[in-house]
Amino acid sequence: xxxxxxxxxxxxxxGKPYNRDESYITTRITRDGRDGFPVExxxxxxxxxxxxxxxxxxxxxxxxxxxxxxxxxxMPGPTHDERSWVFDLNEGGVDPVLGIHFLRDAxxxxxxxxxLGVTVxxxxxxxxxxxxxxxxxxxxxxxxxxxxxxxxxGAPDLYPAPLHEEMDQVMRYIYTxxxxxxxxxxxxxxxSAYTEAYLRLFSALHVIDQHLSSRRYLMGEHITEADVxxxxxxxxxxxxxxxxxKTNEMKLNEFEHLWGYxxxxxxxxxxGDTVDFEQIKAHYYMxxxxxxxxxxxxxxxxxxxxxxxHGREKLGGSPFGGPSTNAESSTAPGPVRPGxxxxxxxxxxxxxxxxxxxxxxxxxxxxxxxxx
Numbered sequence: 001x002x003x004x005x006x007x008x009x010x011x012x013x014x015g016k017p018y019n020r021d022e023s024y025i026t027t028r029i030t031r032d033g034r035d036g037f038p039v040e041x042x043x044x045x046x047x048x049x050x051x052x053x054x055x056x057x058x059x060x061x062x063x064x065x066x067x068x069x070x071x072x073x074x075m076p077g078p079t080h081d082e083r084s085w086v087f088d089l090n091e092g093g094v095d096p097v098l099g100i101h102f103l104r105d106a107x108x109x110x111x112x113x114x115x116l117g118v119t120v121x122x123x124x125x126x127x128x129x130x131x132x133x134x135x136x137x138x139x140x141x142x143x144x145x146x147x148x149x150x151x152x153x154g155a156p157d158l159y160p161a162p163l164h165e166e167m168d169q170v171m172r173y174i175y176t177x178x179x180x181x182x183x184x185x186x187x188x189x190x191x192s193a194y195t196e197a198y199l200r201l202f203s204a205l206h207v208i209d210q211h212l213s214s215r216r217y218l219m220g221e222h223i224t225e226a227d228v229x230x231x232x233x234x235x236x237x238x239x240x241x242x243x244x245x246k247t248n249e250m251k252l253n254e255f256e257h258l259w260g261y262x263x264x265x266x267x268x269x270x271x272g273d274t275v276d277f278e279q280i281k282a283h284y285y286m287x288x289x290x291x292x293x294x295x296x297x298x299x300x301x302x303x304x305x306x307x308x309x310h311g312r313e314k315l316g317g318s319p320f321g322g323p324s325t326n327a328e329s330s331t332a333p334g335p336v337r338p339g340x341x342x343x344x345x346x347x348x349x350x351x352x353x354x355x356x357x358x359x360x361x362x363x364x365x366x367x368x369x370x371x372x
Contacts, residue, residue: 008289009082011186017193018184023116024135029123030146037125037132039146041070044132045097047106048121049085050276050342051078051283053179053232054136055120060228061140064270065325066152068337071143076103076120078279079286084118097126106131137175140225144325154331157323158225170218170226177204179233186245186291194246202249205258212257216264216315222322222330227265234262235275238301240284244292253305263310266348268319269332277303278346304349 012018027035029044037044046062048055062071074095076085084104087095094101104118110130122134133139144158159167181201188194208230211218218226233241237252253259266272285297324330336342344350 006081007079007286008295009080009287010290011288012290013189016189017197018187018189020180020183021117024119025110025116025131025133026135026138027133028135028138028142028146029132030142031149039149041150042072043126045072045074045095045124045126046121047074047076047085047095047103047124049076049078049279049283050274051279052120053236056232056235056274057136057228058121058139058143059274060232060270061143061158061225063274063333063336064158064223064228065143065147065155066333067143067147067150068340070147070150071123072097072126073340074098074124078276078283085120098124098129100129105129140228144225148325151325152333154320154327154329155325156223156320156330157325158223158228160224160323163219163224167219167224167226171229173204174208174226174230174233177201178208179229182233182237182241182245182247185247186241186288198247198249201247205250205255209255209258212261214315216261216312216317217319221317223265223268223319228271231262231265231271234258235266235272235306236280236284239277239280239303243298244284244288260310260312263306263308264312265319266306267310269334272306272348273336273342275348276342276346277348278343303347306348 027037029035029037029039031039033039046058048058050056050059059073062068062073074087074097075089077088079088080086084102086102087093087100090096098106100106102118103120103122104114106122106124106129107114107118109128119134119136121136121139123132123139124130125132141159177200181197181204184197185194185201188197208218215221217223218230234252237247241247242251252262266275281297285292286295289295320330320332322330
């Protein structure tokens with residue numbers, strides 16, 4: 001943001017429950033180009049803020065499938081106002097490929113009368129500068145199917161054909177009850193709307209917690225898209241949702257099975273290495289001005305526990321080694337590409353660590369003699 005831009009926007013409607021606007025640009029990028037956007041290496045740029053859970057999914061899937069060389073990545077900063085996400089992390093506040101400061105300019109390039117939400121993720125056609133699609137649920141599915149020719153060797157099949165029907169049911173439940181459930185709590189405009197959303201959310205979390213008691217991943221022995229979709233909510237739970245969205249029946253780290261499952265995924269290449277805890281906190285606590293009017297960002301929580309042993313190996317299975325899109329079995333992705341790394345200070349164990357913060361100050365002089 002520049003000095004003249006105000007951070008923050010309104011998300012609640014007093015007296016009413018939260019209803020997400022699900023109006024998206026639903027054109028697709030396909031091999032046959034039937035919607036006018038054919039699959040073409042180097043043509044498209046994924047715009048995905050690390051702060052946003054919906055965008056975080058696309059970063060994870062792009063990395064798991066090895067699409068970094070064919071779909072470039074642009075990352076807006078975590079804070080914005082009601083107008084648009086902005087490229088304030090880049091030199092000069094401009095995306096180096098698209099040449100724009102406001103993401104909304106790519107939406108207006110598509111439709112000068114565009115009046116829907118300027119959301120991330122968005123896939124932009126660099127030949128025209130216009131948004132091709134912002135349909136976040138379809139984007140990752142198409143990364144797995146339409147872009148299959150360009151997957152890395154050993155890329156996992158995140159949406160195996162034999163599991164489509166079962167996975168669709170599971171992913172729909174995760175979306176309505178958990179992914180969007182935390183927002184129904186946080187953006188509720190009345191006590192009754194909040195209470196209903198709260199009870200519904202934790203009912204679902206307990207269902208999934210029990211489901212994971214006997215299987216390592218949601219669909220069995222290996223990771224799938226369902227795990228990606230659940231992970232991006234879980235990794236934000238204790239850092240923001242528990243306090244900021246008042247989802248405080250339990251912290252994630254108090255669930256018997258969900259906590260180990262979440263750490264298992266976090267420590268899997270492609271998941272935790274995409275997570276920026278400082279950007280996550282900045283977005284929620286500063287942008288949701290009506291939920292947090294002071295816009296003060298908490299120092300905590302301590303995120304080093306994400307690196308602790310999870311013990312999920314005892315259930316068998318493995319994140320990779322299952323179905324692959326172009327080989328006999330899947331393998332882990334390689335290192336994060338240069339320039340796409342999460343800053344060290346924003347990673348687990350380095351952000352919001354109260355012990356680390358305390359170590360920077362010597363408060364011993366404040367301790368009275370009676371307590372020494």
